[in-house]
Amino acid sequence: MKKITRKKHLEMRLQSIPSHPNPKVGLEQYTTPSVIASDLVWNAYSLGDILDKNIVDLGCGTGVFAIASRLMGANSSVGVDIDADSIGLARDVCDKLNVDGVDFIVSDICEFSGPINPDTVFQNPPFGSQRKADSGQDLKFVKKAIELSPEVFYSFHMASTQDFLIDYYHDNGCEITHIFRYDFPIPKIYDFHTKEKQDVEVIVIRAELK
Template sequence: MKKITRKKHLEMKIQSILPHPKPKVELEQYSTPSIIASDLLWNALSLGDIEDKNILDLGCGSGIFAIGSALLGAKSAIGIDIDEDSINLALENASNMKAENIDFISEDVLGLENNFDADTIFQNPPFGSQKKADKGMDLKFVKKAHDLSPDVLYSFHMASTEDFLINYFDELSFEITHIFRYSFPIPKIYDFHTKESRDVNVIVIRSTL
């Protein structure tokens, strides 16, 4: 596998990653657009967080961050998702991309033990907006990421919760170094959606331990 050395080539490559054919509303499955994923991955690469690093992609879905990291020269990449259909899709995508040193595991992220030597974690967790019982699910992912003790964490969140998140990360002794801002398009993929597409403001917090 030839390592990608230009951002536009990365975006073109991951555009062909297949999205989930039947996303599950209870898991809030939305595909990260290639333009957002490639921008974040390229920033992470520039900050020294990918090349020759062990990458963990929590709630990996179709595997875009694990695969993208592998294409950028990660030492290893592991994607984890509770949904077996997503894992099967991620495996197919990795095979199609001829991505090396990559694996995918079907497991509940919140039940993981610290058996991973992760340098960098990427996560785009559900925000718990569909079920009251799952409210604050993204915070549970942050706590789990903390328990896994990576050097660096990249975590997606709703921009409207930024102030609360800054305090929460501080309580966990994360040091926030960067906040990336994106307009995340949500397509009409679930029955309750009334618009063909809408944009949601999200942030990605880069933090270190």
């Protein structure tokens, strides 16, 4: 498998990864757009968090961060998601793109226990973009990332919660080194959606364990 060396080429490859096949409102499933995924992974690569590293993608959906990491030279990638439909599609995508070295596991992330000590964790958890969404779901992902003891992890959150998150990360022994900002498009995929698309301001926190 040939490693990608240009950001635009990475974005083009990720465009072929489909969205969740049967999006489930209870899981707040929204696919990370290829332009956001490629930008974040490219930045992570530039910071030394991808090449020859072991990657875990929590709440991986159809596998965009696990696959992108391998395309950028990660040693291995593991994607974890509770949704078997999405995991099945992620496996099919790897076959079609001839991407090896990626494993996918169907599991609630709270029950996931390995691999031990990955180098880098990516996670795009339910971050509360729905008015009736259960609050604090993203914090469960943060706790799991800390439990896995990576060198660094990247986590999506609502931008409006930034001040709270800075304190939360600090109180849990994490050093925030970077905050990336994106307008995350929420498409009209659920019955309660009234707009064809709505952009939500999100942040991705890069954190290291102290």
